[in-house]
Amino acid sequence: MPQMSPERAREYWRRNLSLMLKLLIVWFVVSFGCGIILVDELNQIRLGGYKLGFWFAQQGSIYVFVLLIFYYTRRMAALDREFGVEED
Amino acid sequence: MELQTLTYLVVGASFALYIGIAIWARAGSTRDFYVAGSGVHPVANGMATAADWMSAASFISMAGMIAFMGYGGSVFLMGWTGGFVILALLLAPYLRKYGKFTVPEFIGDRYYSRGARVVAVLCLIICSVTYVIGQMKGIGVAFSRFLEVDYSTGLLVGMCIVFFYAVLGGMKGITYTQIAQYCVLIFAYTIPAIFISLNLTNNPIPQLGLGSTLAGSDTLLLDKLDQVVTELGFREYTTDVRLSGLNMFAFTLSLMIGTAGLPHVIIRFFTVPRVRDARSSAGWALLFIAILYTTAPAVAGMARLNFMQTLEPSPGEHMVYEQRPQWFKNWEVTGLLGFEDKNEDGRVQYSADPEVNEMVTVDNDIMVLANPEIARLPNWVIALVAAGGLAAALSTAAGLLLAIASSISHDLLKGMIAPGITEKQELLASRVAMAVAIAGAGYLGFNPPGFAAGTVALAFGLAASSIFPALMMGIFSPRISREGAIAGMLAGIGVTLLYVFQHQGIMFIASTSFLGEMQPNWFFGIEPNAFGAVGAVINFSVAFAVSRITAPPPARVRELVEHIRVPVGAAAAHDH
Numbered sequence: 001m002p003q004m005s006p007e008r009a010r011e012y013w014r015r016n017l018s019l020m021l022k023l024l025i026v027w028f029v030v031s032f033g034c035g036i037i038l039v040d041e042l043n044q045i046r047l048g049g050y051k052l053g054f055w056f057a058q059q060g061s062i063y064v065f066v067l068l069i070f071y072y073t074r075r076m077a078a079l080d081r082e083f084g085v086e087e088d
Numbered sequence: 089m090e091l092q093t094l095t096y097l098v099v100g101a102s103f104a105l106y107i108g109i110a111i112w113a114r115a116g117s118t119r120d121f122y123v124a125g126s127g128v129h130p131v132a133n134g135m136a137t138a139a140d141w142m143s144a145a146s147f148i149s150m151a152g153m154i155a156f157m158g159y160g161g162s163v164f165l166m167g168w169t170g171g172f173v174i175l176a177l178l179l180a181p182y183l184r185k186y187g188k189f190t191v192p193e194f195i196g197d198r199y200y201s202r203g204a205r206v207v208a209v210l211c212l213i214i215c216s217v218t219y220v221i222g223q224m225k226g227i228g229v230a231f232s233r234f235l236e237v238d239y240s241t242g243l244l245v246g247m248c249i250v251f252f253y254a255v256l257g258g259m260k261g262i263t264y265t266q267i268a269q270y271c272v273l274i275f276a277y278t279i280p281a282i283f284i285s286l287n288l289t290n291n292p293i294p295q296l297g298l299g300s301t302l303a304g305s306d307t308l309l310l311d312k313l314d315q316v317v318t319e320l321g322f323r324e325y326t327t328d329v330r331l332s333g334l335n336m337f338a339f340t341l342s343l344m345i346g347t348a349g350l351p352h353v354i355i356r357f358f359t360v361p362r363v364r365d366a367r368s369s370a371g372w373a374l375l376f377i378a379i380l381y382t383t384a385p386a387v388a389g390m391a392r393l394n395f396m397q398t399l400e401p402s403p404g405e406h407m408v409y410e411q412r413p414q415w416f417k418n419w420e421v422t423g424l425l426g427f428e429d430k431n432e433d434g435r436v437q438y439s440a441d442p443e444v445n446e447m448v449t450v451d452n453d454i455m456v457l458a459n460p461e462i463a464r465l466p467n468w469v470i471a472l473v474a475a476g477g478l479a480a481a482l483s484t485a486a487g488l489l490l491a492i493a494s495s496i497s498h499d500l501l502k503g504m505i506a507p508g509i510t511e512k513q514e515l516l517a518s519r520v521a522m523a524v525a526i527a528g529a530g531y532l533g534f535n536p537p538g539f540a541a542g543t544v545a546l547a548f549g550l551a552a553s554s555i556f557p558a559l560m561m562g563i564f565s566p567r568i569s570r571e572g573a574i575a576g577m578l579a580g581i582g583v584t585l586l587y588v589f590q591h592q593g594i595m596f597i598a599s600t601s602f603l604g605e606m607q608p609n610w611f612f613g614i615e616p617n618a619f620g621a622v623g624a625v626i627n628f629s630v631a632f633a634v635s636r637i638t639a640p641p642p643a644r645v646r647e648l649v650e651h652i653r654v655p656v657g658a659a660a661a662h663d664h
Contacts (some may be wrong), residue, residue: 004654013653020177025593026471031166035334039159043327045465049299054326058154058385059163059295062378069176069371075183077364085656087362 012083019075023044023068031061091467095234098471099478102272103249106482109268110252118511121258121518122189122494123358127269128263130365134264134372139270139479140487141347141373143381144226145544146274147480151459153451154388155395158323160330161388163339163618167325167548169374169381170340171347176370179348180357182557182563184366185652187360191351191493191555192499198562199572200645202504207577209495211554212351213465214581216488217529219350219547223485224533230481232458233422234240234474237586240463246482247530254486254526255519259359262486269479274379276476280460280469281383284390287463293363294386297409313389316396325389332613339618346548346620349556352484352491363655372446395464399447406435415461424451450461493522545617553580562629567651572635580627587623588616 004012005020039053047055080086117123128136146168154161188196193213196205224243227250231242254262278294284295289309301308314324322328330336347353356373357366398416399407409427419425426449427436439445459469459478497518502509509517554577560575561568614622651657 009650009654016653023173023177027161027170031170031340035162035166036333036340039333040327048296049298049301049310051326052161053301053311054162054310057159058165059382061166065169065173066371066375066378068173069374070368072177073364073368073371076367080364081653085654087364087656088343 004085008083012085015079016022016076019072019079021071026064026067030056030064035061089467091470092236094467095471095474099234099470099475099490102111102194102268102475102479106265107249109265110257113261113264113517113564114256115258118189118498118514120260121515122498123260123355124260124263126359126361128349128359128361130360130369131372132551133268133356133360133365135367136180136266136269136371136376137369137377138351138376139266139483140236140262140356141353141484142270142273142480143484143544144230144477144481145197146221146380146384146475147277148226148230149453149455151384151387152299152455153610154385155392155455156452157330158317158325158328160328163330163336163343163383165381165385166339167343168347168376171344172370172374174344174348175353175357176367176374179354179563180366180370181363181466181655182652183354183559184357184360185363185655185657186648187358189355190495190498191354191559192495193503193548195555195558195562195573196499196503198645198648199558199568199570199573200642201574204558204570204574204577205499205503207574208555208558209499211550211577211581212495215349215555216351216492217467217525218530218543218550220485220492220525221532222487222543222547223481223488224529227478227485228533229453230474230477234471243530243533244560246393246478246485247526250482250485250489251526252524254489257514258518259355259490262483262490263330263359264396266483268488269483270376272479273474273476273483274376276474276479277387277456280345280463280473281387283392283465283469284459284463285386287374288390288393290414292391295382298386298389305652308339309390309393309568311394313396316393316400319402320396320438321413325345325392331379331615332355334612335614335618338614341619342552342620342624343545343548344552345556345624346550346552347486349551349554349559350548351495351555352487353492355491356487356603381504387459391459391462394459395455396438398462399436404429407538409436412436413462415458419454422454423449425449437514472652485529489522489525491620492501492525493518496525535646548618549584549588549617549623550581552620553584553627557624561628562651563652566646568631569635569638569641571638572631575634576631579625579630583626584619584623587611587619 034053035057040059042053043051045052119125150164153164182338183194188194192205192208195208196202206317227246228243230238231246232239235242267362281294282292285294289297290303291297291300291301298309308324314326317325349457360369409429416425428446428448430446436446438442438447457473462474497514501517502514557580558573558577
């Protein structure tokens with residue numbers, strides 16, 4: 001098992017947290033932001049036959065959630081490789 | 089072929105399949121039993137998680153609730169999917185790295201306290217039992233409707249099947265049966281939706297159909313729906329807020345973090361080989377779930393439109409009661425649809441105004457089950473929907489029972505009362521615990537104290553206010569002490585239970601009303617089912633405050649927290 005120095009471990013954790021935070025901001029913006037807080041404003045805009053706020057609440061946020069997790073998985077795998085902590 | 093015969097055939101064949109798989113994949117060791125030997129492929133695990141996750145509430149109730157709540161129903165869509173993002177980013181990889189069998193085991197080690205482990209077991213049992221009663225009820229209703237037996241017989245048959253394959257197979261058996269159940273339930277859900285979308289909009293993809301124009305006209309489906317419902321005095325479908333924006337915010341948050349805190353979902357991530365697989369299998373799970381969850385709003389909107397147009401084909405022209413369609417009669421028999429001719433003109437007036445409204449009962453739960461009949465789909469589709477509903481209820485019930493059984497045998501018995509027992513004795517204890525849990529949940533299903541409707545949302549609120557904060561602080565905040573964690577869990581779950589019982593009666597007996605009776609007294613207008621979010625805030629605050637004034641965790645706990653943050657070495661940590 002490869003050992004990381006405490007500095008490397010801290011750096012790995014810091015990078016992990018910063019990725020996590022960015023993705024959680026997106027998560028918050030599409031669901032609570034577009035789907036609830038700004039719903040009335042976005043409903044003035046049309047996306048095909050959907051009012052945009054309604055679309056975010058019932059469709060869009062779910063698509064974004066799926067993409068977020070797969071993006072996170074890929075970025076974390078890359079981070080694990082960079083720091084030499086990936087599993088075989 | 090007769091609908092009845094066909095239903096027996098389809099449901100019977102699907103059950104034979106599940107039982108066959110359970111026998112094929114039966115568990116030989118505790119590792120097999122609790123975590124399926126930790127060798128499940130992430131895509132397979134994602135599919136099993138999706139089936140485990142999508143309960144009778146997702147399959148049967150959700151589209152019905154959205155159909156009658158409109159935009160307000162979005163809380164279920166965003167809440168029950170958004171939780172997987174939190175699970176994948178904040179919990180699953182770290183808990184997998186830690187590599188134990190149960191959630192209380194992690195809490196007990198991280199908070200270096202048997203007391204914390206006991207409190208976690210208690211919270212877990214309260215959440216899971218609350219949830220499993222709702223599933224038992226769903227199993228009973230679905231069996232009795234489609235096999236035309238009475239409710240108790242239906243429930244008894246369901247209990248026997250759950251018992252057989254959950255007890256025999258453990259996690260390994262459950263994982264592979266759940267994959268089969270996912271396939272059954274997703275076909276059963278999407279096929280009628282595709283037919284209905286084609287009928288109404290000529291678009292075979294329901295997600296696009298909902299945003300299209302109605303077949304043979306330039307009117308958008310959603311515009312038509314808004315118009316039809318507002319004409320009858322209901323609020324506009326696409327903007328109908330559930331109570332208030334703040335309430336919707338709290339409800340969505342409560343369902344999200346409840347999803348991330350429900351033990352039967354978390355233990356699924358202990359079954360994959362690597363930390364990386366725990367991350368991606370959450371993605372796969374959500375992808376499989378999203379297929380149903382993005383179809384549900386289309387089913388909801390289209391069902392509502394079909395329903396309204398059956399009752400009032402054109403403005404002012406009401407359906408003649410004597411000429412009501414067959415599905416209307418079928419559901420009247422169950423008592424879930426009720427008509428009362430108030431003005432005695434022999435026609436059905438449906439309106440938001442209770443003085444005029446003659447549709448005195450319209451149960452949300454009939455929408456998905458009645459949908460194929462309303463849209464006049466072939467009998468095999470209706471039979472398939474029956475099998476799908478049962479698959480959804482059975483898979484979730486089995487997953488929950490496993491979570492309950494493993495925390496009793498592994499955390500209470502092996503971890504505390506009798507640490508010296510052999511693996512064989514532990515397995516036996518787990519199977520006995522599961523049998524007792526099934527009997528208990530079945531008993532409550534036979535004697536529903538009138539609280540089936542609220543139980544599912546409540547289970548999420550309880551998980552959100554107790555287990556989720558303890559896990560999250562355990563991973564991200566090394567400073568939280570055992571006293572802080574215990575006080576936080578007790579305060580969170582205590583406040584949530586108190587708020588719910590206060591407004592809906594102890595164990596819901598005082599009132600069966602979904603909205604509760606005391607709206608003016610609600611805390612910032614937040615409904616009891618949405619209160620888990622507030623409970624979670626209380627849990628976090630109490631835990632931080634108490635940790636500040638108590639001794640910090642010992643050095644080995646700091647090392648444990650450091651250890652779980654790095655993926656490598658999960659296999660080593662896994663050996664018991």
